[in-house]
Amino acid sequence: xxxxxxxxxxxxxxxxxxxxxxxxxxxxxxxxxxxxxxxxxxxxxxxxxxxxxxxxxxxxxxxxxxxxxxxxxxxxxxxxxxxxxxxxxxxxxxxxxxxxxxxxxxxxxxxxxxxxxxxxxxxxxxxxxx
Numbered sequence: 689x690x691x692x693x694x695x696x697x698x699x700x701x702x703x704x705x706x707x708x709x710x711x712x713x714x715x716x717x718x719x720x721x722x723x724x725x726x727x728x729x730x731x732x733x734x735x736x737x738x739x740x741x742x743x744x745x746x747x748x749x750x751x752x753x754x755x756x757x758x759x760x761x762x763x764x765x766x767x768x769x770x771x772x773x774x775x776x777x778x779x780x781x782x783x784x785x786x787x788x789x790x791x792x793x794x795x796x797x798x799x800x801x802x803x804x805x806x807x808x809x810x811x812x813x814x815x816x817x818x
Contacts (some may be wrong), residue, residue, distance in 0.1 A: 696747070697770050704728060705738050706761060706768065709748060714760040716753075 689709075709715065709722045721735040733792065739759050742748045748759050781787040793803070 696745070696768070696770065697775055698747070698768060701728075701730070701738060702742060702747075703768070705735065705742065706765070709759060709761040710765050712757055716758055718756065720759065753776045760768075785788070 697720065704724060705720060708720045712719060712723070717732065717736050717739060720739065721730065721732040724730040724735055736757075739748060739750070739757075742761070743750050747761070747763055749762050750757050750759050768789070775787050777783060777788050781791070789806075
């Protein structure tokens with residue numbers, strides 16, 4: 689998967705398209721449109737436009753198979769997630785990820801065990817050298 693720039697952000701609809709590609713792998717506009725018609729009521733032309741725009745941005749690639757265009761993601765879901773969270777941390781929290789975590793803990797209901805899971809994840813990352 690290609691490396692994406694940290695400032696790449698995807699809209700809610702673009703993320704829905706990408707999730708379909710991540711789940712199905714290489715697939716046609718028709719298949720993506722069918723999946724998104726059930727979930728969101730999107731028309732074929734809307735999905736085709738979204739895929740064309742994503743291709744121009746270098747997020748997906750396309751190939752022709754007969755009369756159909758077949759699309760494949762060039763970036764992974766974790767890459768997009770990292771990119772969008774980095775943008776959020778930079779723009780809203782002055783680049784301080786600790787401030788984001790503090791905000792999430794203070795603003796959201798924290799279920800029993802959530803903080804312990806976060807502590808374990810942090811400890812695991814420290815052991816790996818992250």
